[in-house]
Amino acid sequence: xxxxxxxxxxxxxxxxLSAGCYAQTNGFKSQIFEHHTVPxxxxxxxxxQGYLIDGGIHFIMGHKPGTALYEIYKELGASDxxxxxxxxxxxxxxxxxxxxDLLVGMDLAQLAEDLKSLAPKDASIIDEVIQGARSMxxxxxxxxxxxxxxxxxxxxxxxRELWQMRTVMKYFSGRYSRKICxxxxxxxxxxxxxxxxxxxxxxxxxxxxxxVLALLADKQCAFLSRGCLDFVQSIEKHYKALGGETTYHAxxxxxxxxxxxxxxxxxxxxxxxxxxxxxxxxxxxxxxFGMLEGRYVNAKIKKRHETWETSRPFLSVSYGVNRRFSGExxxxxxxxxDPVVVANETIRGxxxxxxxxxxxFAPAGKSVLQAEIETSFAYWHDLQSKDRSxxxxxxxxxxxxxxxxxxxxxxxxxxxVEVVDVATPYTTWRYTLNRNGAWGGWLMTAxxxxxxxxxxxxxxxxxxxxxxxxxxxxxxxxLYSGRHSIQLICHDEKKVFVNTAA
Ligand SMILES: Cc1cc2nc3c(=O)[nH]c(=O)nc-3n(C[C@H](O)[C@H](O)[C@H](O)COP(=O)(O)OP(=O)(O)OC[C@H]3O[C@@H](n4cnc5c(N)ncnc54)[C@H](O)[C@@H]3O)c2cc1C
Numbered sequence: 001x002x003x004x005x006x007x008x009x010x011x012x013x014x015x016x017l018s019a020g021c022y023a024q025t026n027g028f029k030s031q032i033f034e035h036h037t038v039p040x041x042x043x044x045x046x047x048x049q050g051y052l053i054d055g056g057i058h059f060i061m062g063h064k065p066g067t068a069l070y071e072i073y074k075e076l077g078a079s080d081x082x083x084x085x086x087x088x089x090x091x092x093x094x095x096x097x098x099x100x101d102l103l104v105g106m107d108l109a110q111l112a113e114d115l116k117s118l119a120p121k122d123a124s125i126i127d128e129v130i131q132g133a134r135s136m137x138x139x140x141x142x143x144x145x146x147x148x149x150x151x152x153x154x155x156x157x158x159x160r161e162l163w164q165m166r167t168v169m170k171y172f173s174g175r176y177s178r179k180i181c182x183x184x185x186x187x188x189x190x191x192x193x194x195x196x197x198x199x200x201x202x203x204x205x206x207x208x209x210x211x212v213l214a215l216l217a218d219k220q221c222a223f224l225s226r227g228c229l230d231f232v233q234s235i236e237k238h239y240k241a242l243g244g245e246t247t248y249h250a251x252x253x254x255x256x257x258x259x260x261x262x263x264x265x266x267x268x269x270x271x272x273x274x275x276x277x278x279x280x281x282x283x284x285x286x287x288x289f290g291m292l293e294g295r296y297v298n299a300k301i302k303k304r305h306e307t308w309e310t311s312r313p314f315l316s317v318s319y320g321v322n323r324r325f326s327g328e329x330x331x332x333x334x335x336x337x338d339p340v341v342v343a344n345e346t347i348r349g350x351x352x353x354x355x356x357x358x359x360x361f362a363p364a365g366k367s368v369l370q371a372e373i374e375t376s377f378a379y380w381h382d383l384q385s386k387d388r389s390x391x392x393x394x395x396x397x398x399x400x401x402x403x404x405x406x407x408x409x410x411x412x413x414x415x416x417v418e419v420v421d422v423a424t425p426y427t428t429w430r431y432t433l434n435r436n437g438a439w440g441g442w443l444m445t446a447x448x449x450x451x452x453x454x455x456x457x458x459x460x461x462x463x464x465x466x467x468x469x470x471x472x473x474x475x476x477x478x479l480y481s482g483r484h485s486i487q488l489i490c491h492d493e494k495k496v497f498v499n500t501a502a
Contacts, residue, residue, distance in 0.1 A: 004029050005028050005276040007279060008031055008277070009032045009281055010032075010280045014235070014482070015481045015482040016041075017235045019279050020246075022483050022486035022497075023486050023489075025075075025499065026497060032245070032246045033267065035282075035433055039248075040232035042432055045229035046229075051320035051363075053318045054224075057224060061215050067142070075499050083225060083231055084223070085223045090212075093195050094334045106219065108213065109130075118189075129206070129210060129213070134214070136168050136210055136214035143480065145161060146480040149455050149485075151491075171207045172207055179203050179445065179446065201444055203444060223358070227355075230360070251268045260296075260460055262278040263278075264278065277489050279463075280463070281465075281485075283435050284469035296463075309442065309443040310441070313425030313437035314372050315422070315423070319370070319413075319419070321418065322418055323413075324365060325410075333349055334349065334406075340398070342373060343379035350371050350373060351372045366418070377426075381425065384426045441467070441468030454470075465481075466482050
C-alpha cells in the first residue's frame, strides 16, 4: 500500500480551509498553520461586551441548490440553510444633498421604474443596465471560469464554458467591461453616477454590476445569519471531521526548499514542519518575496506585484446599541451632505450595515450598526506605529463623526450606544498580514478579474498558491482556489480528484 502523502497549508482563511477539506477528501494528510488564533482570515468576527462585531463578508452568492457554488458549500460542510438569510433587498441609497432616498429591491422592473421616475433624462442608460441584468438572469455566472485552475483548463473546456454563456457573451467585452463609474460617466443626473458606482466597487466592470443585480433578482444572494465566523467555523468543523489538523498562532516565516522542491515550512518561533507538498493560501507578496525570498519568479509575477493595485482596505466602526432596527434594510449607502475627513481624504459616502437579520449579533432588544469606508493603509499604519494614543484618539474622533451623521436617521442614537469598536486597515493587517491591509486581494477591475493567474511558481516543485491573490477577492474565488490547489496536486500525483469523501 502506498504511504499517505502530506500537505502543509499556510493560512486558515476560506482558501486554506477549502484546500484542507479537499486534501482530506482526496486521501492526503494535511495540516493548516494560521497566524491568528482563530480561522477565517478577513472573514472575521469578534465579541465585544455581549455584541458580535462582524468585520467580514457582507453577503454571499449561490446559497441555494441548483448552482455550482451550492455544490461547493455542500462539499465543504457549509450548506445548512440555517447559515443563511435570503436578502429581501439590496439596500437603501440616500443622496442627502438631492433628497434622494431609494430602496433597491429585487424586482428589476420596479428598480428601473423608480430610477427613471427620479432621473428621467437618463432613462436609456438605466434601461441598458437593467436589460443587461435581465439577460443574465437564470445563468449560473458567479463561478464562470472557476471549475479548474488555469494549468488544467483545456481549450475544449474553455470553449464549453464560452458556449454556455453565448447568449450573454456580448456583456463580457467592449463597453460593458469598462469600470461602472466610467460606463455611467455621461449621465445627466449627477447622483445617478453615485448610485451606480456605489452598488459594488466603483472600479468593478459594468457587467459585474449587472451580474449582481441578476443574482439578486434570482434570489441567489443571502446574508450570513450568524455572521461570518459561524460560516467559517462550519467549514473548519468539516475539515476536522475529515481528519485535518489546525495549528493557530503559528506564523510561517519561511518555506523550506530542497533542490527546487518545497519540503515544508519554518515558523517564526523556529519550529519546522516537513511535508510532501506546500500550499500557501495567504498574501502572495509575502509568500513569494518573503517566505521564498523572490527566488521563483518570472517577469509576469514581478510585474503583477509591482504594478497591480491591492483592494483598498476598510475602516469600520461598529456600534452596539440598545435598540432594534426592525424593518430597516440591512445595507444603506448614504452620500453625505456634510462629508467627513478621514486620513486626509474627504469621505462623501458612508456604507451602513444594520445587523438585524439574525439574533446572534446582539443581546435581546439590542443591535449592531456598522459604518464602513475605504481608507488609506499607510495613514493608519504610520499613525499607529508613531503614536499609539493619537491613533486611538483618531479612531474615537472618526467614530463620533460618523455617529453624528447617522443620528439624523435615528434620533437619540448616541445615547443608546453601549459599545464602540473601530477596526482600521492596520487591524486587518495585524490579524491577516495581508499586504496594505487589503480585504480582497487585488483591486477588482475588468482586467484583474479576467486574468488567469497560475498557481505554480516557475522552477519550484510541489508548491501551489491559493486564495484571493490568485483569483479575485470574494468567497467563491477563495473557496474555488483551495479546491484548485488539490486538483493540481492530484493531477501531479496522477490521482483522480474527488469532491467528497468516499
Ligand atoms: C469587510 C469585508 C467584506 C467582504 N464582503 C464580501 C462579500 O460580501 N462577499 C464576498 O464574496 N466576499 C466578501 N469579502 C471578501 C472575502 O471575505 C475574502 O475574499 C475571502 O474571505 C478571502 O479568503 P482567503 O482565504 O483567500 O484570504 P484571507 O482571508 O486573507 O486568509 C489568509 C489567511 O492566511 C493567514 N496568514 C497570513 N500570513 C500568514 C503566515 N505567514 N503564516 C500563517 N498564516 C498566515 C492570515 O492570518 C489569514 O487567516 C469581504 C471581505 C471583507 C474584509
